[in-house]
Amino acid sequence: xxxxxxxxxxxxxxxxxxxxxxxxxxxxxxxxLFVMPKRLDVSSPWARMIFAEREGIETLEFDSPLSxxxxxxxxxxxxxxxxxxxxxxxxxxxYRGMGATIAKEExxxxxxxxxxxxxxxxxxxxxxxxxxxxxxxxxxxxDRSGGASGVNPHVFGIEKLGMEQADCVxxxxxFTKQIIVTKYGIPAEKVRVVYNGIDESTAPSGIxxxxxxSLKSSGYSIVLFLGRLTLQxxxxxxxxxxxxxxERDPRIMFVIxxxxxxEDEMTQLAAKLGISGNVIFTGxxxxxxxxxxxVAADLFVMPSVSEPFGITPLESMRLxxxxxxxxxxxxxxxxxxxxxxxxxxxxxxxxxxxxxVGHDALRSSLSENAKKEAERITWADAAxxxxxxxxxxxxxx
Amino acid sequence: MKSVCFYFQVHQPYRVKRYRVFxxxxxxxxxxxxxxxxxxNRRIVEKVAAKSYIPATTLLLELLKRHPEMRVSFSFxxxxxxxxxxxxxxxxxxxxxxxxxxxxxxLGETYYHSLSxxxxxxxxxxxxxxxxxxxxxxxxxxxxxxxxxxxxxxNDLAHWAERQGYAGxxxxxxxxxxxxxxxxYVYTPKGAKQIRLLLKNYKLSDDIAFRxxxxxxxxxxxxxxxxxxxxxxxxxxTVNLFMDYETFGEHQWADTGIFSFxxxxxxxxxxxxxxxxxxxSEVIQAHDVKDEVDMPHIVTWADxxxxxxxxxxxxxxxxxxxxxxxxxxxxxxxxxxxLLEDWRKLQTSDHFYYMCTKWSADGDVHAxxxxxxxxxxxxISYMNALSDLRLRVEKKxx
Numbered sequence: 001x002x003x004x005x006x007x008x009x010x011x012x013x014x015x016x017x018x019x020x021x022x023x024x025x026x027x028x029x030x031x032x033l034f035v036m037p038k039r040l041d042v043s044s045p046w047a048r049m050i051f052a053e054r055e056g057i058e059t060l061e062f063d064s065p066l067s068x069x070x071x072x073x074x075x076x077x078x079x080x081x082x083x084x085x086x087x088x089x090x091x092x093x094x095y096r097g098m099g100a101t102i103a104k105e106e107x108x109x110x111x112x113x114x115x116x117x118x119x120x121x122x123x124x125x126x127x128x129x130x131x132x133x134x135x136x137x138x139x140x141x142x143d144r145s146g147g148a149s150g151v152n153p154h155v156f157g158i159e160k161l162g163m164e165q166a167d168c169v170x171x172x173x174x175f176t177k178q179i180i181v182t183k184y185g186i187p188a189e190k191v192r193v194v195y196n197g198i199d200e201s202t203a204p205s206g207i208x209x210x211x212x213x214s215l216k217s218s219g220y221s222i223v224l225f226l227g228r229l230t231l232q233x234x235x236x237x238x239x240x241x242x243x244x245x246x247e248r249d250p251r252i253m254f255v256i257x258x259x260x261x262x263e264d265e266m267t268q269l270a271a272k273l274g275i276s277g278n279v280i281f282t283g284x285x286x287x288x289x290x291x292x293x294x295v296a297a298d299l300f301v302m303p304s305v306s307e308p309f310g311i312t313p314l315e316s317m318r319l320x321x322x323x324x325x326x327x328x329x330x331x332x333x334x335x336x337x338x339x340x341x342x343x344x345x346x347x348x349x350x351x352x353x354x355x356x357v358g359h360d361a362l363r364s365s366l367s368e369n370a371k372k373e374a375e376r377i378t379w380a381d382a383a384x385x386x387x388x389x390x391x392x393x394x395x396x397x
Numbered sequence: 398m399k400s401v402c403f404y405f406q407v408h409q410p411y412r413v414k415r416y417r418v419f420x421x422x423x424x425x426x427x428x429x430x431x432x433x434x435x436x437x438n439r440r441i442v443e444k445v446a447a448k449s450y451i452p453a454t455t456l457l458l459e460l461l462k463r464h465p466e467m468r469v470s471f472s473f474x475x476x477x478x479x480x481x482x483x484x485x486x487x488x489x490x491x492x493x494x495x496x497x498x499x500x501x502x503x504l505g506e507t508y509y510h511s512l513s514x515x516x517x518x519x520x521x522x523x524x525x526x527x528x529x530x531x532x533x534x535x536x537x538x539x540x541x542x543x544x545x546x547x548x549x550x551x552n553d554l555a556h557w558a559e560r561q562g563y564a565g566x567x568x569x570x571x572x573x574x575x576x577x578x579x580x581x582y583v584y585t586p587k588g589a590k591q592i593r594l595l596l597k598n599y600k601l602s603d604d605i606a607f608r609x610x611x612x613x614x615x616x617x618x619x620x621x622x623x624x625x626x627x628x629x630x631x632x633x634x635t636v637n638l639f640m641d642y643e644t645f646g647e648h649q650w651a652d653t654g655i656f657s658f659x660x661x662x663x664x665x666x667x668x669x670x671x672x673x674x675x676x677x678s679e680v681i682q683a684h685d686v687k688d689e690v691d692m693p694h695i696v697t698w699a700d701x702x703x704x705x706x707x708x709x710x711x712x713x714x715x716x717x718x719x720x721x722x723x724x725x726x727x728x729x730x731x732x733x734x735x736l737l738e739d740w741r742k743l744q745t746s747d748h749f750y751y752m753c754t755k756w757s758a759d760g761d762v763h764a765x766x767x768x769x770x771x772x773x774x775x776x777i778s779y780m781n782a783l784s785d786l787r788l789r790v791e792k793k794x795x
Contacts, residue, residue, distance in 0.1 A: 244419075248418055248419070336771065337754070337773075338771075339771070339773055339774075340770065340771070347417065347419065348417070350418070350419075351417040351418045351419065351777065351781075352777065354418040355418065355776075355777040355780070355781070358418075359713075359716065359776070359777075359780060360712075360716075361711075361712040361713045361715070361716035361717075361776075362713055362773060362776055362777070362780075364712050365711050365712050365713045365754060365772075365773070365776075366773060369754050
């Protein structure tokens with residue numbers, strides 16, 4: 001399995017998905033060889049990682065400066081704090097080159113590659129061994145760029161080639177399958193939808209509300225955005241809805257947790273809208289802080305412009321915090337106990353924010369049902385579906 | 398002779414349009430959606446009339462002509478009649494023609510298809526009386542048998558109906574409550590003397606209403622002949638087949654064969670003799686009381702629970718229905734016809750049904766019957782509209 005990030009060394013949902021899938025596949029009796037481009041500290045005190053290894057996962061690593069979530073305008077510029085740094089495309093190229101080498105050293109039945117950065121390595125492995133290749137699409141360039149105009153042709157080319165050459169393409173939602181079929185020209189019958197899940201190994205955990213307690217006790221409701229501050233995630237829509245909601249109810253705090261290329265723009269937008277006093281920027285949160293933030297919130301909002309799946313709403317639901325999610329997301333295909341809105345409809349977004357904040361009965365019904373529902377959306381279900389796909393591929397080879 | 402008794406429920410609510418927080422204080426119209434969505438009441442009423450009410454009633458008229466012994470009965474909510482009068486007068490004319498045959502009974506209920514009996518008896522009585530008025534005005538008859546919204550029933554409903562002089566009252570024949578008793582007899586409600594209780598045979602009723610077109614059902618396809626045999630083979634004095642009228646053509650589309658099933662049913666029922674079509678009043682006349690039935694807790698015809706949880710089972714539903722009834726005094730004091738009417742339209746049971754979050758076995762049914770994207774959306778629009786109503790009442794009061 002070719003990937004490039006794995007918790008706790010991950011910057012987003014991809015690493016979480018790789019962990020969830022790897023663990024649940026291992027539990028179904030698959031032996032997973034997880035290839036990573038860079039050496040990471042796997043002796044992390046995070047026990048679940050160790051547990052997953054005991055279940056038969058071996059982690060292979062080598063150095064590589066990659067960052068999966070850089071938008072195209074940032075390629076080559078980013079060098080600070082990421083687990084990968086340097087020139088992205090030459091690193092993708094180097095990773096690709098290693099694909100064949102690793103494939104020849106190891107023994108396996110199926111090659112599995114997660115997203116475009118590892119597609120090249122997967123393809124080389126297929127060429128070298130003739131083994132079947134599955135590419136798993138967690139996001140496309142169209143999602144990351146927030147629209148066709150920003151699509152990087154080089155990335156698009158790698159994605160398209162990987163999907164064409166693969167024996168099977170796995171998409172994280174019907175929403176993503178649609179993009180794969182229409183924008184990449186892949187035949188629909190070659191694309192299978194496998195939804196993400198959530199379980200105790202990937203859900204955030206912590207000790208609960210502390211620092212936000214004073215805010216809550218002074219009567220403020222907390223509405224949370226948690227995600228990268230990029231066009232794709234729609235933080236600007238969140239702020240515009242906040243403005244409209246605050247006109248009706250000033251006792252709401254809008255919390256923005258995350259970092260990204262729109263950080264400065266968002267602080268400026270909050271000021272321009274005249275709502276800086278009701279917007280808190282926490283920066284990127286992980287681990288217990290992230291858990292605390294979810295628990296403190298009265299409502300979690302995911303206003304994404306284009307979200308292939310969206311694991312964060314499941315994290316929030318699992319902790320009993322109601323969610324308002326954009327209809328332009330894969331996760332909205334699988335959850336019922338959530339409020340849904342078109343990302344551009346900030347009036348409706350504000351209406352729903354105000355309704356949750358204003359009606360205890362709505363909040364408690366959503367909370368209780370969302371929690372139960374999230375518990376039923378598991379990685380084990382994803383693995384069950386992959387099980388069929390994997391065995392089918394092995395058989396036909 | 399054994400009775401077979403058909404009663405069809407005709408009801409259409411005033412669905413609340415998508416009503417946002419920002420509309421509160423600005424828009425006093427809650428039911429005037431004009432979009433292509435299923436919140437457009439006019440559109441729905443016209444659609445249901447075209448698919449169901451008109452073809453089904455035309456067929457029934459023809460069947461009554463063909464079979465002089467045939468009987469049917471109807472219960473109409475006042476707001477269904479009101480909307481039909483406005484949007485599809487043709488349907489009203491057909492119903493009038495049916496009632497005019499003298500072989501169709503009309504049952505009593507609340508005008509607004511509300512659960513008011515369990516929240517405000519005074520308001521309940523006002524709605525029953527308003528219903529009586531529209532039935533008299535349109536059909537010139539006086540209901541003698543009462544059926545409460547969603548077939549909701551409790552001993553004290555029978556006591557109330559007895560005091561009002563009704564000959565009978567109708568309830569769900571739910572076995573956990575009936576015990577060894579069959580729904581196919583006439584009963585006396587516990588604590589009552591004169592009034593009689595008729596029970597719905599839900600197995601046979603649901604064979605038509607829910608299972609008719611279900612290909613997973615081993616008995617599919619259901620023919621009139623087969624159904625006639627089942628009725629024939631049933632124990633007891635009467636088989637009470639109670640269902641939504643929309644079963645014919647709307648819940649079960651014409652292409653399922655539901656109309657030809659209905660057309661052939663009378664002759665299949667007669668074929669072997671020994672069965673008489675009767676209306677609820679006639680059933681009560683024709684058969685002796687078998688026993689007493691005690692229903693101290695609310696029983697309805699919905700879901701596998703047969704209680705009120707489909708309407709007031711979750712916190713949203715409870716908050717919504719409590720809020721609407723908490724306005725009663727203020728509304729009455731305001732003495733404003735528009736306010737009173739809007740308040741009553743917001744009491745219709747459907748609003749609370751749309752907020753149901755039981756997604757288990759019954760979840761599909763709820764989703765099918767809801768015009769909203771989710772129960773939460775239903776709640777949001779409803780509560781916002783109710784907030785506006787409260788504002789209007791308070792303005793009036795000052």
